[in-house]
Amino acid sequence: MIKGWIFDLDGVITDTAEFHFKAWKQLADEEGLSFTREDNEQLRGVSRADSLRLLLKGKTVTDQHFEEMMTRKNGYYQELVEKMGPEDALPGARELVKELRSRGIKTAIGSSSRNAGRVIELLQMEDIFDTIADGHSVANAKPAPDLFLHAASQLGLSPDECVVVEDAEAGVEAALAGGMCAVGIGPAERVGKAHYVYAETADIDLKEVMG
Ligand code: BG6
Numbered sequence: 660m661i662k663g664w665i666f667d668l669d670g671v672i673t674d675t676a677e678f679h680f681k682a683w684k685q686l687a688d689e690e691g692l693s694f695t696r697e698d699n700e701q702l703r704g705v706s707r708a709d710s711l712r713l714l715l716k717g718k719t720v721t722d723q724h725f726e727e728m729m730t731r732k733n734g735y736y737q738e739l740v741e742k743m744g745p746e747d748a749l750p751g752a753r754e755l756v757k758e759l760r761s762r763g764i765k766t767a768i769g770s771s772s773r774n775a776g777r778v779i780e781l782l783q784m785e786d787i788f789d790t791i792a793d794g795h796s797v798a799n800a801k802p803a804p805d806l807f808l809h810a811a812s813q814l815g816l817s818p819d820e821c822v823v824v825e826d827a828e829a830g831v832e833a834a835l836a837g838g839m840c841a842v843g844i845g846p847a848e849r850v851g852k853a854h855y856v857y858a859e860t861a862d863i864d865l866k867e868v869m870g
Pocket residue numbers: 668669679702703704705706707710733770771772773774775794
């Protein structure tokens with residue numbers, strides 16, 4: 660029986676992909692690296708360090724330079740994020756989480772982002788999630804199931820009692836590896852392995868998923 664829903668943040672609750680793109684693009688320009696919108700698509704759901712590795716395309720740098728570049732990109736990202744407000748929640752997201760809670764379902768965020776807490780605060784959604792599992796919570800990033808397993812345990816639930824909503828391939832893989840019910844948001848080429856696939860968060864059919 661489903662007792663909890665765990666939501667990815669970026670691409671499910673709000674759309675921060677454009678902010679990540681702008682921040683990575685600024686860093687790439689400064690470093691003389693090529694980076695396109697298409698490249699950015701590959702970074703969906705990917706941790707900050709793994710994203711930078713993809714951006715570097717095999718170019719070797721010192722550990723210190725690597726750390727400095729991650730910090731610099733994050734600074735650019737945070738500047739953009741600070742302009743966010745409650746209106747930046749994706750259509751239907753707030754309503755869905757509230758509806759679940761009114762049915763006694765527990766709710767969590769399961770995001771790879773270390774900025775997830777701040778983004779939730781800016782969206783004014785802190786009070787509709789029981790727990791936030793983020794980029795600080797576990798060592799192994801998606802597609803490892805660790806983050807979602809951590810979120811489930813924070814909710815006091817077993818994996819098979821949880822639904823995960825994800826817009827990234829790595830996130831769907833993580834949910835499946837954790838033995839959870841996966842709801843994919845986006846095109847089938849990206850999230851087609853999920854048990855249920857919808858184009859947008861607003862399209863999620865609760866009756867279909869909850870039975
Ligand atoms: C994910 C995003 O939610 O978080 C990725 O989809 C991002 O694009 C990752 O790289 C890590 O985010 P942050 O905020 O810790 O750099």
